[in-house]
Amino acid sequence: MSVVSFNKEKIMQNSEQAAKAMPAKQAKPVVAVVSPLSATATAATPASKKAGAWAAMAKRVFEGLLPPVIGLLIFGAIWSTVAALTQGLPGPVQTWHSAVELFSDPFYINNPNDMGIGWNILNSLKRVATGFALAAIVGIPMGFIIGRYAFMSKMAAPIISLLKPVSPLAWLPIGLLVFKAANPAAIWVIFITAVWPMIINTAVGVSKVPQDYMNVAKVLNLSEWKVITKILLPYVMPYMMTGVRLSIGAAWLVIVAAEMLTGGVGIGFWVWDEWNNLNVEHIIIAIFIVGIVGLLLEQCLVMLAKRYSYE
Template sequence: MNTAVLSDPNGSFETAAAAETAASTAAAPQAAPAFRTQSPAERQRTKNRQVALRIIAPFMGLALLLLVWELAAEHSSQFPSPLTTWQSAQKVFAHPFYNNGPNDVGIGWNLLASLQRVAYGFGLAALAGIPLGFAIGRMRFLDSMLSPLISLLRPVSPLAWLPIGLYVFSNAPAAAIYTIFICSIWPMMINTAIGVQRIPADYMNVARVLDLSTWKVFTKILLPSVMPYMMTGVRLSVGTAWLVIVAAEMLTGGTGIGFWLWNEWNNLNLAHILIAILVIGVTGMLLEGALMLIARRFSYDEAR
């Protein structure tokens, strides 16, 4: 303690302590503010950068694709330019739902046939994969038992499953649906299991203390916590299903966007092949975008 305080007969401890506190406060440097308010000009620049990233950058990427496409067409007389492809697309989409026989239908019918098979195969995979993922995540024995099988079967190419489907079902559409089922079940199963395994142990401990029923544990703890992981698996599975159906239809024939693409190759119609590629890409992008919106709806902030 300060000796001046002890030698002052009439002084008080509170006065000396206050003086000492004031001196130390004055000597201490003032902390800089944690946040600095942006000026209007800075806010406008930040807004412009965000607009550029969201709108201008994608259009620049599209322009780059068209430029490369045009350069490739100029160096090959048989490769169609973007303008030629656009003119062919106008004719193709003028009557997308014509039907001149079993193997001569418009691109609209082919696209709908592919989407229908994807819906069947993906739906069956979701009905089987998501509950199985919950079971794997909750039961260590089941996890240990199935992990080697999943690691063995998951990397197998979709086209390797197609002959087995043709042998078992003796039907091309059923074989394609079976192949979609096998290939799209893994992302949903694995992501759901990971989501269950990453649920904080405190949540389950509270459920035991409160003696919650199995249904309450599932609806109040498991499902809300696992939903973001599960939706990620669903989004990946839809992309896989769309890739698989195009490859399967190219081999099995009949109707479908994959068969339409292969048929145009047999006719050496490169413009229609490029149209099919664009249709496949746009459809896949729309499917993924729709599922991303749903995934954001079910996501949550753990700190909230």
């Protein structure tokens, strides 16, 4: 063996022994350092979020309620001032006490001409519902026909333009002459009042349907029923519901005047009867009742429109 190879082998053995004798290098443990400030912020985050949500909700409630409350207070102040300056006009407090007494027994019946306020409201709503339903049955299909066919639109235009501006109460004598009774005559006035907005708004909606939609219907060879239900109705629904809302408002407005003239049981007749008895508190109460019922009817139609909206 040569001297060079002997020395190389010896050096390798010494290196292996030195490596075995060297202790293994230990890894330093990682210690997570958490700051007290960060721990406190983390623990307080859910509570702060909850407090922020409550603050936002309180702000929305405050902004939603404050303007109406201020408006009612101003209205009450003006009413009180006018009542103090006008002899015989009751103020808010006097009217409130009368309303509490009136609604303590709203469904009494002493005789056919002396019933509680509840029966009068229900009878008026019944007449409005009947006339309104008849107007919808006639007005909405007629609006589709007028808007769909140009010939029918030109034929109906002069009739609508002539009859629509006529005051609804001008139709009452015609109703009394034809039906020979006050109740159907009042329903006739409701019908003739409510039918025009339905016809006009529905016809306008149908006329505004894009021609591209109708061209697609022709290409697909859709039947007239499919065109109405799948194309016209979804597009016309907002226009139609606007006409319905206008109709119910006008119908409830007119029924009071019609019942004043026809008599019987109803909120209009009740107002006129209270005027004959010089009971001004009840007249003011009736004004609020008419307004509240009209508002509720309109809001019901708004919810119905949103429920069946195709938008």
